[in-house]
Amino acid sequence: PFEVLVIGGGPAGAAAAIYTARKGFSTGIAAERFGGQLNDTLGIENLPGTPYTEGPKLAADLQRHVGEYEIDTINLARAVELVPATKEGGLHQVRLANGATLKARSLILSTGARWRNLGVPGEAEYRNKGVAYCPHCDGPLFKGKRIAVIGGGNSGVEAAIDLAKIVGHVTLVEFDEKLRADEVLQAKLRSMPNVEIVTSGQTTEITGNNGKVDGMIVKNRKSGEERRIELEGVFVQIGLVPNTEWLAESGLELSKHGEIVTDEEGRTNLPGIFGAGDVTTVPYKQIVVAMGEGSKAGLSAFDYLIRTEPV
Ligand code: FAD
Numbered sequence: 001p002f003e004v005l006v007i008g009g010g011p012a013g014a015a016a017a018i019y020t021a022r023k024g025f026s027t028g029i030a031a032e033r034f035g036g037q038l039n040d041t042l043g044i045e046n047l048p049g050t051p052y053t054e055g056p057k058l059a060a061d062l063q064r065h066v067g068e069y070e071i072d073t074i075n076l077a078r079a080v081e082l083v084p085a086t087k088e089g090g091l092h093q094v095r096l097a098n099g100a101t102l103k104a105r106s107l108i109l110s111t112g113a114r115w116r117n118l119g120v121p122g123e124a125e126y127r128n129k130g131v132a133y134c135p136h137c138d139g140p141l142f143k144g145k146r147i148a149v150i151g152g153g154n155s156g157v158e159a160a161i162d163l164a165k166i167v168g169h170v171t172l173v174e175f176d177e178k179l180r181a182d183e184v185l186q187a188k189l190r191s192m193p194n195v196e197i198v199t200s201g202q203t204t205e206i207t208g209n210n211g212k213v214d215g216m217i218v219k220n221r222k223s224g225e226e227r228r229i230e231l232e233g234v235f236v237q238i239g240l241v242p243n244t245e246w247l248a249e250s251g252l253e254l255s256k257h258g259e260i261v262t263d264e265e266g267r268t269n270l271p272g273i274f275g276a277g278d279v280t281t282v283p284y285k286q287i288v289v290a291m292g293e294g295s296k297a298g299l300s301a302f303d304y305l306i307r308t309e310p311v
Helices: 011-022 036-040 054-065 134-140 156-162 184-190 288-309
Strands: 001-009 027-031 071-075 081-085 092-096 103-107 114-115 146-150 169-173 195-198 200-209 212-220 226-230 233-236 240-242 273-275
Touching: 001 011, 001 288, 011 027, 011 054, 011 103, 011 146, 011 288, 027 103, 036 054, 054 071, 071 200, 103 288, 114 146, 134 233, 134 273, 146 156, 156 169, 156 184, 184 195, 212 233, 273 288
Parallel strands: 001 027, 001 103, 027 071, 103 273, 146 169, 146 233, 169 195
Antiparallel strands: 081 092, 092 103, 114 240, 200 212, 212 226
16 A cells, blocks of 8 residues: 555646655555646646746656656556545545555545536537537647637637637637636737637537538527527637546535535545645646645645554
8 A cells, every 4th residue: 555645647646746755655646647637738838937838848847757756656547436544544445447446544636627518419429520628639620710719718718819820710709798818818819810709608509510510509698699600610618627526425525516625734524635736626726726735735644644643
């Protein structure tokens, strides 16, 4: 068994493991995809001390940093069940999709989050046939074409700005009466010649022909009028869902949004089990926040281990 087992290999998990390994604890990381959301991110300009980097490069840097220590990294490992220790100081168990069970005296859960689905007809049917979630991955596939971005928060507006440079035309659709993105991003978007912004717009259907997206239906929430927009791609950017389905039966406290409830030290309601990053109730889902929270969870695990007798 490990002294510390980290589930999730994004910025939060990597930071946590570096901290506990540096305390001399045997540390493991089990992750479905090391790097997490960084793999889907292009430019990163808000990591203090690093004026510019790119997601895959930061993921590789984190992997290299983790590799400086004796951290047992288990990649392509999906956790499917948590069985907490029955006594304080006891071993927690995490069952993986491949049937293996990992054990550890303390756990740091940092399984992050993923993009939310629209849930309208056509979305699932045309996924990867015009319906996309990762502009950095799929943007180039729509070079010169007409696309829509659903969602007027920071991620939607960023995606629209990014895509407008590659594609022919972007329609940005926001459900609310106004965009919610930072003003600087909105100004940038408005300055782009090939962008139309639709507010109070509810996407009701994504349509297709010959197995490919050919349009979508947007209802004006004020007038009730429906409009068909002809296009070849739809990027859905309407928020993140925490990756906590596997914790549903564990006894771990989750918020109404499914996030792991943590206190200011990263503790959950279960002794020896900590949470960090986008998967928790901590606000502001950002890389630097995830790294900070991972470091805190690592130090809290250290604190727990030195004060608790193994049973
Ligand atoms: P994640 O990065 O989501 O990592 C979660 C980890 O857990 C992954 O390794 C995943 O494979 C693993 N995992 C999930 N479920 C399981 C399971 N059941 N079992 C095992 N492993 C599992 N933030 C910024 O600060 N600046 C930016 O410019 C920026 N741009 C972004 C652009 C995009 C397109 C996206 C998607 C995000 C962006 N973010 C940005 C947000 C940032 O990427 C996240 O806040 C950050 O990655 C969160 O880190 P995390 O470690 O909590 O979770």
